Amino acid sequence: MRYVKSTHGVSERRVCAALAFDRSSVRYQSIKADQTPVIRRIRDLAWTRMRYGYFQHYILLRREGWPVNHKRVHRLCREDGLSLRLQRPRRHVTAARRERQPGPGAPNQLWSMDFVSDALFDGRRLRALTVVDAFTREALAIDVDQGIRGEQVVEAMKRIAEIRGAPRTIRVDKGPEFISRALDRWAYENGVTLDFSRPGKPTENAFVESFNGRLRDECLNTHWFLSLADARAKIEAWRRHYNESRPHTSLGWMTPGCSPSDWGRFRGDPQSCGEL
Numbered sequence: 001m002r003y004v005k006s007t008h009g010v011s012e013r014r015v016c017a018a019l020a021f022d023r024s025s026v027r028y029q030s031i032k033a034d035q036t037p038v039i040r041r042i043r044d045l046a047w048t049r050m051r052y053g054y055f056q057h058y059i060l061l062r063r064e065g066w067p068v069n070h071k072r073v074h075r076l077c078r079e080d081g082l083s084l085r086l087q088r089p090r091r092h093v094t095a096a097r098r099e100r101q102p103g104p105g106a107p108n109q110l111w112s113m114d115f116v117s118d119a120l121f122d123g124r125r126l127r128a129l130t131v132v133d134a135f136t137r138e139a140l141a142i143d144v145d146q147g148i149r150g151e152q153v154v155e156a157m158k159r160i161a162e163i164r165g166a167p168r169t170i171r172v173d174k175g176p177e178f179i180s181r182a183l184d185r186w187a188y189e190n191g192v193t194l195d196f197s198r199p200g201k202p203t204e205n206a207f208v209e210s211f212n213g214r215l216r217d218e219c220l221n222t223h224w225f226l227s228l229a230d231a232r233a234k235i236e237a238w239r240r241h242y243n244e245s246r247p248h249t250s251l252g253w254m255t256p257g258c259s260p261s262d263w264g265r266f267r268g269d270p271q272s273c274g275e276l
Contacts, residue, residue: 001026038068039076046082051218054083059247104135111140111167112208115148115175118220118231126231129156130215134171134207137248138256139239140164142215144232150180157186166190171205173197214242 005015016023038061045057052060058073077083104110113131120126129148131140143156157166170187172178174196187194197204219238225231247253 035076038066038072039080041066042073042076042082043080046077049218050222054078055253056247057082059253060245107133107136108164108167110134110169110171110207112171112205112211113153113178114173114205114208114212115177116212116215116220118216118225120225120227120231126225126228128215128235129153130208130212131156131160132208132211133167133256136256137207137211137251139211139242142235142239144228144235146228148177150177150182153177153180154182154186157183161190166192169193169195171195171197171207173202173205174199 001012001015001019001021004010004019005012008015012023012026015021016026041061041064042057045052045060049056054074054077055070057077058068058070061068061073110133111131112134113129116128116130118126118128125146127145127148129141129143129152131142132138133140140160141156143152145152157170170192172194177183178194178196184194186192202209215235215238219235223231223234225234242256244255244257246255248256
């Protein structure tokens with residue numbers, strides 16, 4: 001319309017009549033709010049938490065008081081190129097269905113622990129012992145060292161048990177640190193059952209395997225560890241963020257640090273989680 005008007009020197013009314021164009025559309029002024037502050041905040045969140053999806057960004061925005069819904073956050077993330085590419089594992093169609101193991105019914109009933117390996121900047125080996133409460137999904141400890149023996153696993157169990165008490169069951173694999181006499185003696189003296197998963201069946205210890213995947217994706221793969229002390233500090237900071245701030249899908253987008261009685265209550269208002 002503007003091109004015809006400027007080229008032929010005719011009025012707006014005649015141009016709209018010739019093009020069958022509504023004059024109200026030409027003179028319409030958008031009343032949509034400026035999305036620039038929201039986009040900048042989403043970019044800040046994406047820069048600090050690079051492996052978060054749009055819904056986790058939406059949860060964090062609602063906690064901070066931004067009046068947005070998940071559809072707007074999804075659209076802004078897609079327009080800004082912040083969508084994640086999820087790598088889905090290949091599965092054989094002939095795989096037999098596995099029976100699901102009964103889950104824990106209360107906190108401190110079942111712990112899961114495993115090891116994660118990484119390296120420092122100079123190639124020196126780095127190993128981390130991860131301990132997770134399978135009911136609350138809380139990361140109880142991440143002990144980092146260049147090598148962890150069975151005695152060090154026992155020391156970690158004693159340290160956590162002094163604060164939370166000993167669990168009823170600990171689910172582990174059959175690694176040499178977990179079948180050691182030191183851990184077996186500690187479990188016997190404290191009435192703890194060691195539940196060993198079958199070789200080649202990592203899904204039987206799925207809680208800690210899922211946690212280890214988050215740890216590697218959001219922390220180990222995004223940081224450069226200059227020393228053992230630097231690795232311990234960064235991993236411990238991520239563990240605290242995981243327990244206190246990170247929205248968790250299985251907890252209704254609450255955090256493991258929230259009370260279990262609030263997990264079922266939270267459904268539609270993520271802002272309530274940040275107030276707990």
